[in-house]
Amino acid sequence: MTATFDHGGGVRSLRVPIPDNPLGFTLVYVVDTDRGPVLVDTGWDDPASMDALVDGLTACDTAVSEVHGVVITHHHPDHHGLSGKVREVSGAWVAMHAADASIVRRARETRAERWYTYMAAKLAAAGAPEEHLAPLRSARRRTLPGLSPALPDREIVPGELLELPGRRLRAIWTPGHTPGHVCLHLEEEHPAGLPGHGRLFSGDHLLPEISPHIGLYEDPDDTTVTDPLGDYLDSLERVGRLAPAEVLPAHQHPFTDAPSRVRELLTHHEMRLTGLLTLLATPLTPWQLAERMEWNRPWERIPYGSRTIAVSEAESHLRRLVKLGRAEAVAGSDPVTYVAA
Numbered sequence: 001m002t003a004t005f006d007h008g009g010g011v012r013s014l015r016v017p018i019p020d021n022p023l024g025f026t027l028v029y030v031v032d033t034d035r036g037p038v039l040v041d042t043g044w045d046d047p048a049s050m051d052a053l054v055d056g057l058t059a060c061d062t063a064v065s066e067v068h069g070v071v072i073t074h075h076h077p078d079h080h081g082l083s084g085k086v087r088e089v090s091g092a093w094v095a096m097h098a099a100d101a102s103i104v105r106r107a108r109e110t111r112a113e114r115w116y117t118y119m120a121a122k123l124a125a126a127g128a129p130e131e132h133l134a135p136l137r138s139a140r141r142r143t144l145p146g147l148s149p150a151l152p153d154r155e156i157v158p159g160e161l162l163e164l165p166g167r168r169l170r171a172i173w174t175p176g177h178t179p180g181h182v183c184l185h186l187e188e189e190h191p192a193g194l195p196g197h198g199r200l201f202s203g204d205h206l207l208p209e210i211s212p213h214i215g216l217y218e219d220p221d222d223t224t225v226t227d228p229l230g231d232y233l234d235s236l237e238r239v240g241r242l243a244p245a246e247v248l249p250a251h252q253h254p255f256t257d258a259p260s261r262v263r264e265l266l267t268h269h270e271m272r273l274t275g276l277l278t279l280l281a282t283p284l285t286p287w288q289l290a291e292r293m294e295w296n297r298p299w300e301r302i303p304y305g306s307r308t309i310a311v312s313e314a315e316s317h318l319r320r321l322v323k324l325g326r327a328e329a330v331a332g333s334d335p336v337t338y339v340a341a
């Protein structure tokens with residue numbers, strides 16, 4: 001039986017497992033409305049995960065067929081994976097921020113081959129060694145997983161209340177982890193009277209014990225130089241100022257005192273940026289920087305796919321340092337190297 005939890009005030013959660021992932025599960029929230037339950041995120045698209053969602057909703061005295069709407073914090077497959085199946089069974093609407101909706105649209109339209117070519121070129125430019133690029137070059141005919149996510153049918157507009165009959169749920173745009181990540185602020189008073197302003201469904205933006213991955217916003221059709229880490233840090237301050245009584249994240253467990261968690265994360269990133277500047281005393285490619293950064297295990301033990309993610313994270317930190325004038329690209333270097341300014 002799926003573990004469910006009653007958070008009070010017409011909000012429950014259930015754990016939808018993520019196969020082969022150390023995070024373990026996505027917390028899917030069930031918000032009662034006058035028109036039926038509305039889900040915040042749906043979970044990974046896998047038969048066992050769907051079974052867990054079905055079981056969990058039954059334990060909440062409802063059913064997938066009763067779902068009125070689906071609110072998605074961001075497009076990642078552990079959040080949006082089952083949205084299409086839920087909509088098929090229930091006829092529910094699916095809502096997402098426009099920036100993530102366009103990623104979904106692009107993923108559906110882009111052929112796998114184009115992605116591999118794009119990623120191989122990007123990684124080569126970041127200084128990835130040939131043995132890392134070879135699998136990308138030879139994998140072109142395989143299809144990518146998660147390439148047919150459901151197109152949302154409603155847009156989540158920052159600052160506006162969602163159409164949830166009988167509830168006050170406001171969208172807070174929190175770009176960084178993805179360009180269209182949103183937190184959802186349930187403005188009603190906390191059911192147990194905890195001090196603060198309502199409750200915040202925080203998706204992956206604000207988690208109690210881990211800091212979310214901040215990479216580059218990958219888009220083969222867009223060459224805009226974005227600053228996802230800068231976006232993330234700004235978004236953190238935005239939710240800190242909301243001072244919700246309780247945070248209901250998409251992984252791990254609910255927690256209170258959002259402002260102090262925000263301060264911890266801001267300090268963590270400031271220390272990390274300062275640490276990188278020490279490494280950048282000598283010019284390094286993003287790949288070389290990633291090799292020297294601190295991860296949850298030594299670089300030699302980081303698997304192939306995670307190295308790609310790590311390099312993307314190194315690049316988002318470099319973008320931030322360059323934008324702050326604390327590092328610069330070395331003129332004429334190829335692949336490009338960066339050095340502390």
Ligand SMILES: [Zn+2]
Pocket residue numbers: 074076177204
């Ligand atoms: Zn995510």
Ligand SMILES: [Zn+2]
Pocket residue numbers: 076078079204250251
């Ligand atoms: Zn997630």
